[in-house]
Amino acid sequence: MRDEIRRNMPLFSMGIITKLTELTPRQVRYYEQQGLIRPARTKGNQRLFSFNDVDRLLHIKSLMEKGVNIAGVKEMLQERDRQQARESQPEPQPKKAVKPDLSEAELHKLLKRQLSELSYKPNRSHLIQGELSRFFH
DNA sequence: TTTCTAACA
DNA sequence: TGTTAGCA
Numbered sequence: 829m830r831d832e833i834r835r836n837m838p839l840f841s842m843g844i845i846t847k848l849t850e851l852t853p854r855q856v857r858y859y860e861q862q863g864l865i866r867p868a869r870t871k872g873n874q875r876l877f878s879f880n881d882v883d884r885l886l887h888i889k890s891l892m893e894k895g896v897n898i899a900g901v902k903e904m905l906q907e908r909d910r911q912q913a914r915e916s917q918p919e920p921q922p923k924k925a926v927k928p929d930l931s932e933a934e935l936h937k938l939l940k941r942q943l944s945e946l947s948y949k950p951n952r953s954h955l956i957q958g959e960l961s962r963f964f965h
Numbered sequence: 966t967t968t969c970t971a972a973c974a
Numbered sequence: 975t976g977t978t979a980g981c982a
Contacts, residue, residue, distance in 0.1 A: 842968060853968075854975060872982065874968055 829916065835883075838868035838876035845877050849885045856885065862898055864888055864905055 842853050849856070859865055860875075865884050867875040877885075884905065891901045 852975080854977085857969085858975080872968085873970095 832916070835879045838878055840877040840882065842875055842877075845882065845885065848882055849889060851885060851889060859885065859888055862902065864898075864902065 840848070842856065845851070845856060846853055856865075856875075860867065865877075865881050867877045867881050870876055887905065887908070888901050891904060896904070
Protein backbone atom coordinates (compact mmCIF):
# COMPACT_ATOMS: atom_id res chain seq x y z
CA MET A 829 0.00 0.00 0.00
CA ARG A 830 2.32 2.71 -1.14
CA ASP A 831 -0.78 4.57 -2.26
CA GLU A 832 -1.39 5.46 1.36
CA ILE A 833 1.97 7.16 1.44
CA ARG A 834 1.00 9.31 -1.52
CA ARG A 835 -2.37 10.19 -0.02
CA ASN A 836 -0.76 11.23 3.24
CA MET A 837 2.08 13.22 1.71
CA PRO A 838 2.05 16.82 3.02
CA LEU A 839 1.77 18.99 -0.09
CA PHE A 840 -0.73 21.83 0.15
CA SER A 841 -0.53 25.21 1.83
CA MET A 842 -3.46 26.89 3.56
CA GLY A 843 -4.03 29.07 0.52
CA ILE A 844 -4.40 26.09 -1.78
CA ILE A 845 -6.67 24.36 0.70
CA THR A 846 -9.03 27.30 1.00
CA LYS A 847 -9.36 27.50 -2.78
CA LEU A 848 -9.77 23.75 -3.10
CA THR A 849 -12.41 23.39 -0.39
CA GLU A 850 -13.95 26.87 -0.30
CA LEU A 851 -13.59 26.79 3.47
CA THR A 852 -12.16 29.78 5.35
CA PRO A 853 -8.76 29.45 7.05
CA ARG A 854 -10.59 30.01 10.33
CA GLN A 855 -12.78 26.99 9.68
CA VAL A 856 -9.88 24.78 8.63
CA ARG A 857 -7.91 25.68 11.77
CA TYR A 858 -10.94 25.13 13.95
CA TYR A 859 -11.51 21.66 12.50
CA GLU A 860 -7.91 20.87 13.29
CA GLN A 861 -8.44 22.01 16.87
CA GLN A 862 -11.37 19.63 17.06
CA GLY A 863 -9.12 16.77 16.01
CA LEU A 864 -10.90 16.26 12.67
CA ILE A 865 -7.64 16.62 10.73
CA ARG A 866 -3.98 16.73 11.65
CA PRO A 867 -1.93 18.40 8.91
CA ALA A 868 1.86 18.32 9.01
CA ARG A 869 3.92 21.45 9.73
CA THR A 870 6.81 23.12 8.00
CA LYS A 871 9.85 24.34 9.91
CA GLY A 872 8.14 27.72 10.02
CA ASN A 873 5.06 26.19 11.66
CA GLN A 874 3.00 26.49 8.48
CA ARG A 875 0.42 23.78 7.93
CA LEU A 876 0.94 21.30 5.08
CA PHE A 877 -2.12 19.34 4.01
CA SER A 878 -2.29 15.99 2.22
CA PHE A 879 -4.79 14.59 -0.26
CA ASN A 880 -6.35 12.78 2.68
CA ASP A 881 -6.80 16.08 4.49
CA VAL A 882 -8.51 17.56 1.43
CA ASP A 883 -10.76 14.53 1.36
CA ARG A 884 -11.69 14.84 5.00
CA LEU A 885 -12.26 18.58 4.74
CA LEU A 886 -14.63 18.11 1.82
CA HIS A 887 -16.43 15.41 3.77
CA ILE A 888 -16.68 17.73 6.78
CA LYS A 889 -17.94 20.52 4.57
CA SER A 890 -20.72 18.45 3.04
CA LEU A 891 -21.86 17.26 6.45
CA MET A 892 -21.86 20.76 7.90
CA GLU A 893 -23.90 22.00 4.95
CA LYS A 894 -26.53 19.43 5.82
CA GLY A 895 -26.71 20.87 9.33
CA VAL A 896 -24.63 18.24 11.14
CA ASN A 897 -22.78 19.77 14.08
CA ILE A 898 -19.13 19.25 15.09
CA ALA A 899 -19.97 16.40 17.43
CA GLY A 900 -21.86 14.63 14.69
CA VAL A 901 -19.10 15.19 12.16
CA LYS A 902 -16.57 13.81 14.64
CA GLU A 903 -18.54 10.60 15.00
CA MET A 904 -18.97 10.19 11.27
CA LEU A 905 -15.26 10.62 10.64
CA GLN A 906 -14.38 8.29 13.48
CA GLU A 907 -16.56 5.72 11.79
CA ARG A 908 -14.72 6.34 8.51
CA ASP A 909 -11.39 5.92 10.30
CA ARG A 910 -12.49 2.60 11.79
CA GLN A 911 -13.35 1.30 8.34
CA GLN A 912 -9.99 2.38 6.99
CA ALA A 913 -8.25 0.62 9.84
CA ARG A 914 -10.10 -2.57 8.99
CA GLU A 915 -9.15 -2.29 5.34
CA SER A 916 -5.45 -1.78 6.01
CA GLN A 917 -5.28 -4.62 8.50
CA PRO A 918 -5.80 -8.14 7.19
CA GLU A 919 -9.34 -9.26 7.89
CA PRO A 920 -9.19 -13.08 8.07
CA GLN A 921 -12.92 -13.50 8.77
CA PRO A 922 -15.99 -13.59 6.42
CA LYS A 923 -15.29 -11.89 3.11
CA LYS A 924 -18.65 -10.48 2.23
CA ALA A 925 -21.66 -8.96 3.93
CA VAL A 926 -20.30 -8.35 7.42
CA LYS A 927 -18.56 -4.98 7.31
CA PRO A 928 -21.17 -3.16 5.17
CA ASP A 929 -24.11 -4.17 7.41
CA LEU A 930 -22.38 -3.05 10.59
CA SER A 931 -21.31 0.33 9.28
CA GLU A 932 -24.74 0.90 7.77
CA ALA A 933 -26.45 0.15 11.07
CA GLU A 934 -24.09 2.40 12.99
CA LEU A 935 -24.55 5.14 10.44
CA HIS A 936 -28.29 5.00 11.02
CA LYS A 937 -27.74 5.22 14.76
CA LEU A 938 -25.63 8.32 14.35
CA LEU A 939 -28.08 9.95 12.01
CA LYS A 940 -30.98 9.22 14.35
CA ARG A 941 -29.07 10.80 17.20
CA GLN A 942 -28.41 13.82 15.02
CA LEU A 943 -32.02 14.02 14.03
CA SER A 944 -33.22 14.04 17.65
CA GLU A 945 -30.70 16.76 18.52
CA LEU A 946 -31.77 18.85 15.57
CA SER A 947 -35.43 18.62 16.49
CA TYR A 948 -34.72 21.25 19.14
CA LYS A 949 -33.74 23.68 16.40
CA PRO A 950 -37.05 24.99 15.06
CA ASN A 951 -35.15 26.88 12.40
CA ARG A 952 -33.66 24.28 10.05
CA SER A 953 -35.18 21.14 11.51
CA HIS A 954 -37.74 20.64 8.78
CA LEU A 955 -35.04 20.91 6.12
CA ILE A 956 -32.75 18.47 7.91
CA GLN A 957 -35.52 15.99 8.52
CA GLY A 958 -36.40 16.14 4.87
CA GLU A 959 -32.82 15.38 3.95
CA LEU A 960 -32.38 12.56 6.44
CA SER A 961 -35.80 10.99 6.19
CA ARG A 962 -34.70 8.62 3.44
CA PHE A 963 -32.59 6.74 6.00
CA PHE A 964 -35.58 5.74 8.13
CA HIS A 965 -38.05 3.63 6.17
C1' DT B 966 2.92 38.18 0.78
C1' DT B 967 1.14 34.44 3.36
C1' DT B 968 0.19 32.03 7.44
C1' DC B 969 0.21 31.54 12.55
C1' DT B 970 -1.75 32.17 17.35
C1' DA B 971 -4.75 34.32 20.44
C1' DA B 972 -8.54 36.92 21.66
C1' DC B 973 -12.94 39.73 21.31
C1' DA B 974 -17.49 45.75 20.40
C1' DT C 975 -17.63 31.86 12.64
C1' DG C 976 -15.82 36.52 11.60
C1' DT C 977 -12.27 39.51 12.33
C1' DT C 978 -8.26 41.82 13.98
C1' DA C 979 -3.51 42.39 16.08
C1' DG C 980 1.24 41.39 16.11
C1' DC C 981 4.83 37.89 14.62
C1' DA C 982 7.73 35.00 11.68
